Amino acid sequence: LQQLLDIDHPLLLFRPHTYTSVSHTTHPSNNKMPRGRKRSAGTTTTSVSNTTSGHYIAPGGGTTSDMAHLSHTLNLSPDAIAAIMNCGGQGVVGVGAGSRTSRRSAGGDAGGEGAAAAVDPAMMNVWGDFMSEEMSATPAAAASTVASTVASASAASPAAVGKAAVDSPSEKPAAAAAAEPASDGPRSYVLPIQPRMRLSNGKKSNNDDFDVPTPGLLAQTGTLDASVPGRSAISKDPLTHELICPTLLFPTSIFGKSTKIAFITTSPTACHSIAITSTGAAYGWGRNETGQLGLGLSSAVVPLPTLLQVSGEENLTFVGAGVGKYHTVLVGSNGLVYASGGNLCGQLGINNAGAKGIDKFRKCVVMGQISGGEEGGEEDVGCVRIVQASCGENISALISSAGHLYTAGSAEFGMLGNGETGEHIISAGKMGYDNCAKFVRRSVFCQSESDAIGGVATKMMTGKGVDSAGNVKCVSLEDSATICLANVSCGKNHTVAVEAPSSVGTPRVFTWGSGDYGRLGHGIQADEYTPRLVGGLRGPIFATNHPVSAVAGSNCSLIKTKNGHAYYVGKHKQGGESTMRPTLVDALANNGHVVASIGAGSQTVFCSTKSGVTVSWGHGSYGELGYGKDENKSSSKPKFVLGLDSCLVTDVACGMGHTLFIVSDEDEEDAKALKKVSKVEEKDVSQFVEQIKAKKVASDAGADEPAKKKQKGKGKK
Numbered sequence: 001l002q003q004l005l006d007i008d009h010p011l012l013l014f015r016p017h018t019y020t021s022v023s024h025t026t027h028p029s030n031n032k033m034p035r036g037r038k039r040s041a042g043t044t045t046t047s048v049s050n051t052t053s054g055h056y057i058a059p060g061g062g063t064t065s066d067m068a069h070l071s072h073t074l075n076l077s078p079d080a081i082a083a084i085m086n087c088g089g090q091g092v093v094g095v096g097a098g099s100r101t102s103r104r105s106a107g108g109d110a111g112g113e114g115a116a117a118a119v120d121p122a123m124m125n126v127w128g129d130f131m132s133e134e135m136s137a138t139p140a141a142a143a144s145t146v147a148s149t150v151a152s153a154s155a156a157s158p159a160a161v162g163k164a165a166v167d168s169p170s171e172k173p174a175a176a177a178a179a180e181p182a183s184d185g186p187r188s189y190v191l192p193i194q195p196r197m198r199l200s201n202g203k204k205s206n207n208d209d210f211d212v213p214t215p216g217l218l219a220q221t222g223t224l225d226a227s228v229p230g231r232s233a234i235s236k237d238p239l240t241h242e243l244i245c246p247t248l249l250f251p252t253s254i255f256g257k258s259t260k261i262a263f264i265t266t267s268p269t270a271c272h273s274i275a276i277t278s279t280g281a282a283y284g285w286g287r288n289e290t291g292q293l294g295l296g297l298s299s300a301v302v303p304l305p306t307l308l309q310v311s312g313e314e315n316l317t318f319v320g321a322g323v324g325k326y327h328t329v330l331v332g333s334n335g336l337v338y339a340s341g342g343n344l345c346g347q348l349g350i351n352n353a354g355a356k357g358i359d360k361f362r363k364c365v366v367m368g369q370i371s372g373g374e375e376g377g378e379e380d381v382g383c384v385r386i387v388q389a390s391c392g393e394n395i396s397a398l399i400s401s402a403g404h405l406y407t408a409g410s411a412e413f414g415m416l417g418n419g420e421t422g423e424h425i426i427s428a429g430k431m432g433y434d435n436c437a438k439f440v441r442r443s444v445f446c447q448s449e450s451d452a453i454g455g456v457a458t459k460m461m462t463g464k465g466v467d468s469a470g471n472v473k474c475v476s477l478e479d480s481a482t483i484c485l486a487n488v489s490c491g492k493n494h495t496v497a498v499e500a501p502s503s504v505g506t507p508r509v510f511t512w513g514s515g516d517y518g519r520l521g522h523g524i525q526a527d528e529y530t531p532r533l534v535g536g537l538r539g540p541i542f543a544t545n546h547p548v549s550a551v552a553g554s555n556c557s558l559i560k561t562k563n564g565h566a567y568y569v570g571k572h573k574q575g576g577e578s579t580m581r582p583t584l585v586d587a588l589a590n591n592g593h594v595v596a597s598i599g600a601g602s603q604t605v606f607c608s609t610k611s612g613v614t615v616s617w618g619h620g621s622y623g624e625l626g627y628g629k630d631e632n633k634s635s636s637k638p639k640f641v642l643g644l645d646s647c648l649v650t651d652v653a654c655g656m657g658h659t660l661f662i663v664s665d666e667d668e669e670d671a672k673a674l675k676k677v678s679k680v681e682e683k684d685v686s687q688f689v690e691q692i693k694a695k696k697v698a699s700d701a702g703a704d705e706p707a708k709k710k711q712k713g714k715g716k717k
Helices: 063-075 078-086 126-135 140-154 158-162 175-180 667-673 682-706
Strands: 056-058 215-224 241-248 263-264 273-279 282-287 301-307 318-323 327-332 338-343 355-365 369-370 387-389 397-401 405-410 426-427 429-433 436-440 444-449 474-476 485-490 494-499 511-515 527-532 546-553 556-561 568-569 579-584 595-600 602-610 612-620 634-638 649-654 659-664 677-678
Touching: 063 078, 158 426, 215 263, 263 649, 273 318, 273 369, 273 659, 301 369, 327 387, 327 397, 327 405, 397 485, 426 667, 429 546, 494 546, 494 556, 527 667, 556 595, 602 649, 602 659
Parallel strands: 241 677, 318 387, 387 485, 444 527, 485 546, 595 649
Antiparallel strands: 215 241, 215 659, 263 273, 273 282, 282 301, 318 327, 327 338, 338 355, 387 397, 397 405, 405 436, 426 429, 444 474, 485 494, 494 511, 511 527, 546 556, 556 568, 568 579, 595 602, 602 612, 612 634, 649 659
C-alpha cells in the first residue's frame, strides 16, 4: 500500500494490539514484471468476509476510529478506504471487458455467469488504476457498509475521531474470530486422501479436491552428472549432459511417445531423482553412492533414468515417492512403502537401527499396519494405506489415506514431530538423539497461546503467550487427535504440512523442525518439536483463498493457495535478510498470474503459472535456474525461464544442482510450445555414459588391489 500510494513515510494502519493480518511485502519484488505472456491468465473470484458488528469493521481488527484515521492520513475518500480494506490484498484479476480469460479456466472465470458485479468506488492515482485492472471488486453491499461507517465516523467531532475505541472484553478482532474453529461442529474431511498423481487406470477419485498435477513430458535443467554438485563446477563451455536450460529428457529413446510422466520428486539436499509414469512405473537416476536408487552399488552415478523394482514384486506399480540426501522411499499402489539407501538415523523406517544402509528396496515398518488395504477403502485396525511420502536429509514422512502423519528418522531439531529430541551425550563432544527406526503416527498438533486469541507472540517479548525465559508457550489444539493432512513436504531439517479440505473451516498449515532463518513462519528463529499452526496463514484474507499445498526448501518454505497465490517464508540465498513470516510473492499476484505449481531447492525457488509463465530466482551454479548460456547464474528477483516460454508446467521439483518439470502435452497449443524446448536423447549423451562406466571400472580395479602396508620408521612421528 505504501509503495502503490507513493508515500515516503511508514504507515501504521491499525493499532498494534489489534493488527494481525499478514504482511504482503514483495519477496523478492519485481514491479516491472509483465502481466502475461503469450497465454492469457485464468481468472478467479474471491470474496473477503467483513465483520461489521461491534467496533471491528475491517480485516485485521480495524475499528471505525482506525478507518477514519486512515482516511484522514492518506487523504482518501471513505469509499477508497473501503475498497482497499475489502480487497484483502488478494491481487486477483478484475471483472469486466478487460478481464483475461483462459481456455484452462472455463466456467471458473470471474467474468462468467453468476460472477459478482464490478464496483467502481471513488479512487485516485495509482491505487485506482491498480484496482481497476487487477483486483476483484468487493461486493457492493460490503463496500457500502464499510464506507458508510467510515463516513459517519469521519463526520464526528475531532475528539471522537482521534479517540481509540475501547475494546470490550467479550469482543475479538475479526482475524481472531476467523481463526477460531467454527462452532458448527467437528471438521468433516474430504477422504480418502489421494496420491499426488493421476494414474491412467480410468478409476474415479476425488483428485479434484486435492492439488494433483496433470501428467505430461519430463524435463530437467541442471547437470546430469550427479557427482558434480557441491564438489566441483561444470564446464565453462557446457557439455551435452550439462543442461543449462530446461530440456526434455529422452522423450522417445527411454520413455516413448505415448508415455506420460505423472509424478516427479527430488529434494533440496538430494542429487538423485524419481519420476513415475501414469501407468505406475518408477524411474530413478542421479547419485547412488549409498544405494539410494535401490539398484545395488553397481555405480556411484546412474546417468540415465532406470526402471526401479522391488525384489519379488516385479509387477508392483507406484503412486508416490520421496528422496533424501542418502535415501529413497517408494509408495506402492498396494498401500505399502519401500526404502533403500543410507540409514544412519533410521530414516528408512525398516525397524533396524543397526543397519547403516541397504542397497535394495525393502519393505518399511509402519506402526499399526498389517496390510495396505484396498484402493479407496477406509482404514481400520491393521489396515493403514500410505498414499504420500516426503524425505529430508535424515527424515522421512508419510501420509495415509486417512490423513494421518507418520515419521521416522532423526529426532534432531524436533524433526520427528513427537514433542522431543531426546538429546543426550554419547561421548566427549558427541551428542546423540532419540531417533526412530520405524514409522510412527504423530497425532499432536499445537498453536501458540497468542495465536489462540488472535494476538502475536515473539521470543523478544515477555508477557502474554511468552514465558519468563522468552519462549513462546504453545497449547494443543482441541481437535488435535482428529486432524487430517493432505500434503506434506520435508526440507533439509524441517517439515511443512497442509490440512485436508473439509466442510467446516479452512485448511490450516503446520510446520515443525529447525526454525533457523524463520523458515517455519512463526516470526522467530526457534525449533518446534511438535507440528505448530502457522498463525500468519489464517484469517479473513484466507477465508476464500486457503492454502492447498506447500513445499520445503533447504531453509525456506513456499505455500500455494486456492486462487493461485504463492507465500514465501525463510531464506534461500546466502546473503540478505530472512523473511520471518509468510509473505505474498506479489510480483506474480499483482500482475494477474495464477500460480499452478511451486518448488524450492537448495538455493532456488520456482513458480509456474496457468498462463504458461515460469519464473525462478536464487542461485544456481549448475544451470538449475534454467536461464541458459551466457546468462547470469543467479537472480535476486523472479526472472522468466525463457526455455519454457508458453509451456504449461504442471509440477516442479527442485533438487541440488538440478530442477525437474512436468510439461503439459495435451493439445495443439502445448505441442506448438514444446517445439521450442530443447531435447536430449540417449545417443546425445552416449559419451557421458561411457565416461561413467569407465570410472566404475577404474574404481573396481582399485578396490581389488591389496592395501599397501605402511613401512615402519618412515615419515614424521
